[in-house]
Amino acid sequence: MTIQTIALADCQVKLQHNPQVWSPFSATEILQVLKAQGYLDNLQHSHVLDFGTGSGILGIALGLAGAASITLSDYCEIAVAIAAQNAKHNGLEQIEVIHSDRFTQVQRQDYDLILCNPPVQPWLYTDLTDQSHRQRVEAWNEAGADGRLVLDSLLLEAMNHLKVGGRLITATSSRHGYAKTQHLLDVYWGQWREIYAVEQPIVPDYHGPYLKSWQAMQAQDLDLRVYQKDEQGRPFAFYHQAGVPELITLENETPTRWQQGNTGWQTITIDGQNTKTLTEVDLNRLLQAQQESCWYYMYYIVEAIKT
Template identity: 30%
Template sequence: MTQVTGGEQYFTAQPTAQHEMHEFDFQLLGQELHFVTDAGVFSKRTIDFGSRTMLKAVDSQQLPIGKILDLGTGYGPVGIAMAKAWQREVDLVDINQRALSLAEQNAQRNGVSELVHIFQSDIYQQIDQKYAAILVNPPIRAGKTVVTSMLTEAKSHLIKHGKLIAVLQKKQGAPSAQKNMAAAFGNVKVIGKSKGYYVLESINAD
């Protein structure tokens, strides 16, 4: 799960890769969406299979009332799709400033600018509120420490009954992620599975 341009990873705060703009349309959550992407961001040519699998597994009617966090949003497909399809407020955060600039453009293209708030955060460092749900497709190549922090620190950023929903490949850490989420939340379940991808959900019972 990586997008490397000239050796540079997509989880770099300020990518320096030469620009290579790309545009495409894609249907998510029943919405025909329009995206612009660039070099130095994850999955720039299409929506990655993990994110698609995660969105398909989520039942929006089972989420508590409140704002949703799209952690590691990239150019915004997951958060934008949720905002448009569910008419929910969504915060889109990432460490990659280039990705966030694209997310701003994509929010405008898809008519959800009033529903989304886009800002830079290194994992949860700039997060100062609690959410009804946190969705994350962790950047595996960023390392185990980053991925584990995204999962185990989520609990303190969720309202009571709020949900952490994460997607990982079995061969890239889904079993250990399942253990970490169970340890942090006291519960975890698989809510979706496809082609080696597991969608995991934990609920903040506190």
């Protein structure tokens, strides 16, 4: 048994390593942000749910920071067992650990804080006939055909498990489709805000197999999940839609779809009328950037409050 110690948020978190449990390293960024912004202060009366806990790192860190009670929940049976062991490794005997498919086994309705670092990838390695047992650890970062299965459950149901004034804090990503995430937060929560946003590069060896899925999804809804950048840092993405070359550009947060035709690249309105032609200079500039730029995505942490 290998136990590693990670220095986080002014505490030392001991974690048992298991190759079948998703790596905790992306969760460390959440903890650093929460510490820097004061969310880990004055937790002595807070009851916390770490939703989709994995190794247990988020909940354990908040337990060490003084939270009144911690619940760890996950769909992966191995993760639940490891999270329980990790709680003991850190001297936290009173933590509740739940094996649950999203909120199905979560009974409590008076949490002060629900934390989540949800999976984001669309299904690729997951055996859809046996989703509860996944041979590749990467598959535990997959959640539905669009990667939103856990995030949507969180945004639609977490409020039922919070007391009034309670907070949901979750990581999310442009890879989820951030326009839909914003829409759900507006409709179901109302009071929410970004507390952190950072651009991250796509890692070819890890993200690469999912790239075509994200490109296909953004071709449908114009919600840029992954993108390249021109020399001025403006996002764009080339792709093929039904065999036709297309392009999405983003200017002042507004996406524009361009389609290649017999007379060049043109924008297409809903009624099918061409409205603008991409100049040869701009096209060559984007084609050059396509060769030189890597792919990127945006990573966010958002806070929503039950009113």
